[in-house]
Amino acid sequence: xxxxxxxxxxxxxxxxxxxxxxxxxxxxxxxxxxxxxxxxxxxxxxxxxxxxxxxxxxxxxxxxxxxxxxxxxxxxxxxxxxxxxxxxx
Amino acid sequence: xxxxxxxxxxxxxxxxxxxxxxxxxxxxxxxxxxxxxxxxxxxxxxxxxxxxxxxxxxxxxxxxxxxxxxxxxxxxxxxxxxxxxxxxxxxxxxxxxxxxxxxxxxxxxxxxxxxxxxxxxxxxxxxxxxxxxxxxxxxxxxxxxxxxxxxxxxxxxxxxxxxxxxxxxxxxxxxxxxxxxxxxxxxxxxxxxxxxxxxxxxxxxxxxxxxxxxxxxxxxxxxxxxxxxxxxxxxxxxxxxxxxxxxxx
Numbered sequence: 001x002x003x004x005x006x007x008x009x010x011x012x013x014x015x016x017x018x019x020x021x022x023x024x025x026x027x028x029x030x031x032x033x034x035x036x037x038x039x040x041x042x043x044x045x046x047x048x049x050x051x052x053x054x055x056x057x058x059x060x061x062x063x064x065x066x067x068x069x070x071x072x073x074x075x076x077x078x079x080x081x082x083x084x085x086x087x088x089x
Numbered sequence: 090x091x092x093x094x095x096x097x098x099x100x101x102x103x104x105x106x107x108x109x110x111x112x113x114x115x116x117x118x119x120x121x122x123x124x125x126x127x128x129x130x131x132x133x134x135x136x137x138x139x140x141x142x143x144x145x146x147x148x149x150x151x152x153x154x155x156x157x158x159x160x161x162x163x164x165x166x167x168x169x170x171x172x173x174x175x176x177x178x179x180x181x182x183x184x185x186x187x188x189x190x191x192x193x194x195x196x197x198x199x200x201x202x203x204x205x206x207x208x209x210x211x212x213x214x215x216x217x218x219x220x221x222x223x224x225x226x227x228x229x230x231x232x233x234x235x236x237x238x239x240x241x242x243x244x245x246x247x248x249x250x251x252x253x254x255x256x257x258x259x260x261x262x263x264x265x266x267x268x269x270x271x272x273x274x275x276x277x278x279x280x281x282x283x284x285x286x287x288x289x290x291x292x293x294x295x296x297x298x299x300x301x302x303x304x305x306x307x308x309x310x311x312x313x314x315x316x317x318x319x320x321x322x323x324x325x326x327x328x329x330x331x332x333x334x335x336x337x338x
Binding site for chain 1: 097143146147150151153154155157158164165168169171172175176178179182183274275278279280281282283285286287290292293295296299300
Protein backbone atom coordinates (compact mmCIF):
# COMPACT_ATOMS: atom_id res chain seq x y z
CA UNK A 1 0.00 0.00 0.00
CA UNK A 2 1.20 3.52 -0.83
CA UNK A 3 0.56 4.84 2.66
CA UNK A 4 2.77 2.16 4.22
CA UNK A 5 5.59 2.72 1.74
CA UNK A 6 5.31 6.50 1.87
CA UNK A 7 4.67 7.06 5.57
CA UNK A 8 7.45 9.68 5.43
CA UNK A 9 4.72 12.02 4.12
CA UNK A 10 3.54 12.29 7.73
CA UNK A 11 6.97 13.32 8.96
CA UNK A 12 7.44 15.88 6.18
CA UNK A 13 3.99 17.37 6.83
CA UNK A 14 4.85 17.88 10.49
CA UNK A 15 8.27 19.34 9.59
CA UNK A 16 6.59 21.78 7.20
CA UNK A 17 4.06 22.84 9.85
CA UNK A 18 6.77 23.35 12.46
CA UNK A 19 8.96 25.26 9.99
CA UNK A 20 6.12 27.67 9.21
CA UNK A 21 5.55 28.12 12.96
CA UNK A 22 9.26 28.77 13.57
CA UNK A 23 9.29 31.48 10.85
CA UNK A 24 6.12 32.99 12.35
CA UNK A 25 7.67 33.05 15.81
CA UNK A 26 10.92 34.62 14.53
CA UNK A 27 8.80 37.35 12.96
CA UNK A 28 6.86 37.76 16.21
CA UNK A 29 10.04 38.12 18.28
CA UNK A 30 11.52 40.58 15.76
CA UNK A 31 8.52 42.84 16.19
CA UNK A 32 6.60 42.04 12.99
CA UNK A 33 4.07 39.42 14.03
CA UNK A 34 1.91 37.74 11.37
CA UNK A 35 -0.85 35.89 13.28
CA UNK A 36 -2.13 34.33 10.04
CA UNK A 37 1.22 32.62 9.53
CA UNK A 38 1.03 31.15 13.04
CA UNK A 39 -2.49 29.91 12.29
CA UNK A 40 -1.25 28.45 8.98
CA UNK A 41 1.49 26.49 10.78
CA UNK A 42 -1.00 25.07 13.28
CA UNK A 43 -3.43 24.15 10.50
CA UNK A 44 -0.68 22.39 8.49
CA UNK A 45 0.08 20.26 11.56
CA UNK A 46 -3.59 19.29 11.91
CA UNK A 47 -3.96 18.80 8.14
CA UNK A 48 -1.09 16.29 8.04
CA UNK A 49 -2.91 13.29 9.62
CA UNK A 50 -6.15 14.33 7.91
CA UNK A 51 -4.47 14.34 4.46
CA UNK A 52 -3.04 10.93 5.24
CA UNK A 53 -6.54 9.71 6.07
CA UNK A 54 -7.71 10.95 2.67
CA UNK A 55 -4.82 9.08 1.04
CA UNK A 56 -5.81 5.87 2.83
CA UNK A 57 -9.47 6.39 1.87
CA UNK A 58 -8.64 7.05 -1.78
CA UNK A 59 -6.35 4.07 -2.08
CA UNK A 60 -8.84 1.64 -0.53
CA UNK A 61 -11.66 3.11 -2.61
CA UNK A 62 -9.68 2.41 -5.78
CA UNK A 63 -8.88 -1.10 -4.54
CA UNK A 64 -12.60 -1.72 -3.97
CA UNK A 65 -12.21 -2.17 -0.21
CA UNK A 66 -15.51 -0.67 0.93
CA UNK A 67 -15.07 -1.48 4.63
CA UNK A 68 -11.86 0.53 5.16
CA UNK A 69 -13.16 3.31 2.89
CA UNK A 70 -16.33 3.59 4.96
CA UNK A 71 -14.44 3.55 8.27
CA UNK A 72 -12.03 6.24 7.02
CA UNK A 73 -15.03 8.28 5.84
CA UNK A 74 -16.64 8.01 9.30
CA UNK A 75 -13.46 9.33 10.93
CA UNK A 76 -13.34 12.14 8.39
CA UNK A 77 -16.98 13.01 9.16
CA UNK A 78 -16.05 13.29 12.86
CA UNK A 79 -13.24 15.71 11.99
CA UNK A 80 -15.57 17.83 9.85
CA UNK A 81 -18.16 17.70 12.65
CA UNK A 82 -15.50 19.00 15.05
CA UNK A 83 -14.88 22.03 12.81
CA UNK A 84 -18.62 22.69 12.31
CA UNK A 85 -19.38 22.47 16.03
CA UNK A 86 -16.47 24.83 16.80
CA UNK A 87 -17.63 27.38 14.26
CA UNK A 88 -21.30 27.32 15.23
CA UNK A 89 -21.23 27.10 19.03
CA UNK B 90 0.25 35.72 23.73
CA UNK B 91 1.57 34.12 26.86
CA UNK B 92 5.35 33.77 26.63
CA UNK B 93 8.34 35.76 25.38
CA UNK B 94 11.58 34.65 23.69
CA UNK B 95 13.38 34.15 27.03
CA UNK B 96 10.78 31.66 28.22
CA UNK B 97 11.25 29.69 25.00
CA UNK B 98 14.51 28.08 26.16
CA UNK B 99 12.81 27.01 29.38
CA UNK B 100 10.10 25.28 27.34
CA UNK B 101 12.61 23.51 25.05
CA UNK B 102 14.59 22.31 28.10
CA UNK B 103 11.36 21.09 29.71
CA UNK B 104 10.51 19.32 26.45
CA UNK B 105 13.88 17.52 26.41
CA UNK B 106 13.28 16.33 29.99
CA UNK B 107 9.73 15.22 29.16
CA UNK B 108 10.99 13.38 26.05
CA UNK B 109 13.66 11.56 28.10
CA UNK B 110 11.23 10.51 30.84
CA UNK B 111 8.40 9.53 28.50
CA UNK B 112 10.65 7.33 26.35
CA UNK B 113 11.78 5.40 29.45
CA UNK B 114 8.32 5.24 31.01
CA UNK B 115 6.76 4.25 27.65
CA UNK B 116 4.11 6.96 27.54
CA UNK B 117 3.30 10.00 25.41
CA UNK B 118 4.26 13.47 26.54
CA UNK B 119 0.79 14.89 27.21
CA UNK B 120 0.46 13.58 30.75
CA UNK B 121 3.69 15.39 31.68
CA UNK B 122 3.38 18.48 29.50
CA UNK B 123 0.14 19.81 30.98
CA UNK B 124 1.20 19.64 34.67
CA UNK B 125 4.60 21.13 33.67
CA UNK B 126 2.88 24.04 31.96
CA UNK B 127 0.38 24.67 34.77
CA UNK B 128 2.51 24.02 37.85
CA UNK B 129 5.97 25.19 36.65
CA UNK B 130 5.32 27.72 33.88
CA UNK B 131 2.11 29.05 35.47
CA UNK B 132 0.11 28.84 32.25
CA UNK B 133 -3.70 28.87 32.22
CA UNK B 134 -5.13 25.32 32.30
CA UNK B 135 -7.13 25.68 29.06
CA UNK B 136 -4.15 27.07 27.09
CA UNK B 137 -1.93 24.30 28.52
CA UNK B 138 -4.39 21.57 27.49
CA UNK B 139 -4.95 23.06 24.01
CA UNK B 140 -1.22 23.51 23.31
CA UNK B 141 -0.39 20.06 24.67
CA UNK B 142 -2.93 18.45 22.33
CA UNK B 143 -1.30 20.13 19.30
CA UNK B 144 2.16 19.00 20.44
CA UNK B 145 0.81 15.47 20.85
CA UNK B 146 -0.12 15.48 17.13
CA UNK B 147 3.48 16.39 16.27
CA UNK B 148 5.07 13.67 18.42
CA UNK B 149 2.60 10.85 17.71
CA UNK B 150 2.46 11.50 13.96
CA UNK B 151 6.26 11.46 13.79
CA UNK B 152 6.46 8.12 15.60
CA UNK B 153 3.54 6.56 13.72
CA UNK B 154 5.44 7.16 10.45
CA UNK B 155 8.01 4.68 11.77
CA UNK B 156 5.34 2.20 12.92
CA UNK B 157 3.65 2.32 9.50
CA UNK B 158 6.95 1.61 7.79
CA UNK B 159 7.50 -1.38 10.06
CA UNK B 160 3.91 -2.53 9.28
CA UNK B 161 2.97 -2.68 12.96
CA UNK B 162 -0.23 -0.61 12.57
CA UNK B 163 -3.51 -2.53 12.24
CA UNK B 164 -5.45 -0.21 9.94
CA UNK B 165 -8.80 -1.99 10.29
CA UNK B 166 -8.55 -1.84 14.08
CA UNK B 167 -7.46 1.83 14.09
CA UNK B 168 -10.24 2.99 11.76
CA UNK B 169 -12.91 0.94 13.56
CA UNK B 170 -12.07 2.48 16.94
CA UNK B 171 -11.30 5.99 15.66
CA UNK B 172 -14.81 7.38 14.90
CA UNK B 173 -16.04 6.90 18.51
CA UNK B 174 -12.64 8.05 19.85
CA UNK B 175 -12.77 11.22 17.73
CA UNK B 176 -16.36 11.85 18.85
CA UNK B 177 -15.19 11.54 22.46
CA UNK B 178 -12.36 14.03 21.79
CA UNK B 179 -14.77 16.62 20.36
CA UNK B 180 -17.14 16.25 23.34
CA UNK B 181 -14.17 16.43 25.74
CA UNK B 182 -12.78 19.61 24.15
CA UNK B 183 -16.22 21.27 24.22
CA UNK B 184 -16.65 20.38 27.91
CA UNK B 185 -13.24 21.87 28.75
CA UNK B 186 -13.98 25.07 26.82
CA UNK B 187 -17.32 25.57 28.54
CA UNK B 188 -15.91 25.28 32.07
CA UNK B 189 -13.99 27.91 34.13
CA UNK B 190 -10.19 27.45 34.13
CA UNK B 191 -10.05 26.57 37.84
CA UNK B 192 -12.60 23.76 37.34
CA UNK B 193 -10.62 22.52 34.31
CA UNK B 194 -7.48 22.48 36.48
CA UNK B 195 -9.25 20.36 39.10
CA UNK B 196 -10.71 18.00 36.48
CA UNK B 197 -7.22 17.58 35.01
CA UNK B 198 -5.91 16.82 38.52
CA UNK B 199 -8.58 14.15 38.99
CA UNK B 200 -7.95 12.69 35.51
CA UNK B 201 -4.19 12.65 36.10
CA UNK B 202 -4.64 10.88 39.45
CA UNK B 203 -6.81 8.19 37.81
CA UNK B 204 -4.31 7.79 34.94
CA UNK B 205 -1.39 7.46 37.35
CA UNK B 206 -3.23 4.67 39.22
CA UNK B 207 -3.98 2.91 35.87
CA UNK B 208 -0.27 3.20 34.98
CA UNK B 209 0.77 1.82 38.35
CA UNK B 210 -1.59 -1.17 38.03
CA UNK B 211 -0.47 -1.78 34.43
CA UNK B 212 3.16 -2.03 35.54
CA UNK B 213 2.30 -5.23 37.40
CA UNK B 214 -0.01 -6.76 34.77
CA UNK B 215 1.62 -8.91 32.12
CA UNK B 216 0.55 -7.81 28.63
CA UNK B 217 -1.52 -10.30 26.63
CA UNK B 218 -0.22 -11.69 23.35
CA UNK B 219 -3.55 -12.73 21.82
CA UNK B 220 -3.85 -14.17 18.32
CA UNK B 221 -7.36 -13.07 17.41
CA UNK B 222 -8.92 -9.67 18.10
CA UNK B 223 -12.18 -9.99 20.06
CA UNK B 224 -14.67 -7.90 22.09
CA UNK B 225 -15.09 -5.36 19.28
CA UNK B 226 -18.28 -3.70 20.66
CA UNK B 227 -16.75 -3.20 24.12
CA UNK B 228 -13.53 -1.92 22.54
CA UNK B 229 -15.44 0.58 20.40
CA UNK B 230 -17.51 1.80 23.37
CA UNK B 231 -14.45 2.11 25.63
CA UNK B 232 -12.67 4.12 22.94
CA UNK B 233 -15.15 6.94 23.52
CA UNK B 234 -13.74 7.29 27.06
CA UNK B 235 -10.17 7.36 25.67
CA UNK B 236 -11.20 10.11 23.23
CA UNK B 237 -13.04 12.04 25.94
CA UNK B 238 -9.93 12.03 28.13
CA UNK B 239 -7.80 13.15 25.19
CA UNK B 240 -10.03 16.12 24.31
CA UNK B 241 -10.64 17.11 27.93
CA UNK B 242 -7.14 16.68 29.33
CA UNK B 243 -4.93 17.48 26.31
CA UNK B 244 -3.28 14.05 26.27
CA UNK B 245 -2.91 11.55 23.45
CA UNK B 246 -4.93 8.96 25.34
CA UNK B 247 -2.52 6.12 24.62
CA UNK B 248 -2.44 5.40 28.35
CA UNK B 249 -6.07 4.25 27.97
CA UNK B 250 -6.08 3.09 24.33
CA UNK B 251 -3.26 0.57 24.75
CA UNK B 252 -4.86 -1.26 27.74
CA UNK B 253 -8.27 -1.19 25.97
CA UNK B 254 -6.75 -2.87 22.92
CA UNK B 255 -4.46 -5.25 24.78
CA UNK B 256 -6.50 -6.26 27.82
CA UNK B 257 -10.06 -6.01 26.45
CA UNK B 258 -9.57 -6.82 22.76
CA UNK B 259 -6.58 -9.20 22.99
CA UNK B 260 -4.47 -7.16 20.54
CA UNK B 261 -0.74 -8.01 20.82
CA UNK B 262 1.05 -5.30 22.80
CA UNK B 263 3.39 -4.10 20.00
CA UNK B 264 0.47 -3.77 17.61
CA UNK B 265 -1.59 -2.01 20.29
CA UNK B 266 1.16 0.57 20.92
CA UNK B 267 1.69 1.21 17.17
CA UNK B 268 -2.05 1.36 16.36
CA UNK B 269 -2.70 3.66 19.34
CA UNK B 270 0.09 6.01 18.21
CA UNK B 271 -1.37 6.08 14.68
CA UNK B 272 -4.87 6.84 16.05
CA UNK B 273 -3.64 9.64 18.34
CA UNK B 274 -2.94 11.90 15.35
CA UNK B 275 -6.62 11.78 14.32
CA UNK B 276 -8.03 11.89 17.86
CA UNK B 277 -5.89 14.87 18.81
CA UNK B 278 -6.76 16.62 15.53
CA UNK B 279 -10.50 16.36 16.32
CA UNK B 280 -9.99 18.00 19.71
CA UNK B 281 -7.42 20.50 18.43
CA UNK B 282 -9.72 21.95 15.77
CA UNK B 283 -12.04 23.07 18.58
CA UNK B 284 -9.17 24.68 20.51
CA UNK B 285 -7.48 26.33 17.50
CA UNK B 286 -10.69 27.98 16.37
CA UNK B 287 -11.13 29.36 19.91
CA UNK B 288 -7.53 30.69 19.73
CA UNK B 289 -6.49 28.80 22.85
CA UNK B 290 -3.32 27.31 21.34
CA UNK B 291 -0.02 29.12 21.96
CA UNK B 292 2.37 28.38 19.03
CA UNK B 293 5.42 29.09 21.22
CA UNK B 294 4.46 26.24 23.51
CA UNK B 295 3.83 23.87 20.57
CA UNK B 296 7.15 24.62 18.84
CA UNK B 297 9.14 24.73 22.09
CA UNK B 298 7.87 21.41 23.39
CA UNK B 299 8.06 19.70 19.97
CA UNK B 300 11.68 20.85 19.52
CA UNK B 301 12.50 19.50 22.96
CA UNK B 302 10.49 16.27 23.09
CA UNK B 303 11.57 14.80 19.73
CA UNK B 304 15.36 14.86 20.44
CA UNK B 305 14.74 14.10 24.14
CA UNK B 306 12.76 10.95 23.31
CA UNK B 307 15.35 9.87 20.70
CA UNK B 308 18.23 10.31 23.18
CA UNK B 309 16.20 8.53 25.87
CA UNK B 310 15.40 5.56 23.64
CA UNK B 311 19.06 5.16 22.64
CA UNK B 312 20.82 5.77 25.95
CA UNK B 313 18.49 4.79 28.77
CA UNK B 314 17.72 1.22 27.70
CA UNK B 315 19.62 -0.28 30.61
CA UNK B 316 17.51 1.38 33.28
CA UNK B 317 14.94 -1.02 34.75
CA UNK B 318 11.80 0.47 33.28
CA UNK B 319 9.54 -1.16 35.90
CA UNK B 320 11.01 0.93 38.73
CA UNK B 321 10.93 4.05 36.55
CA UNK B 322 7.27 3.43 35.77
CA UNK B 323 6.39 3.05 39.45
CA UNK B 324 8.33 6.21 40.33
CA UNK B 325 6.80 8.06 37.41
CA UNK B 326 3.27 6.97 38.42
CA UNK B 327 3.87 8.30 41.93
CA UNK B 328 5.12 11.65 40.56
CA UNK B 329 2.04 11.89 38.34
CA UNK B 330 -0.21 11.04 41.28
CA UNK B 331 1.45 13.80 43.32
CA UNK B 332 1.03 16.31 40.45
CA UNK B 333 -2.59 15.20 40.01
CA UNK B 334 -3.39 15.65 43.69
CA UNK B 335 -1.65 19.05 43.76
CA UNK B 336 -3.84 20.24 40.91
CA UNK B 337 -6.93 18.71 42.45
CA UNK B 338 -6.58 19.97 46.03
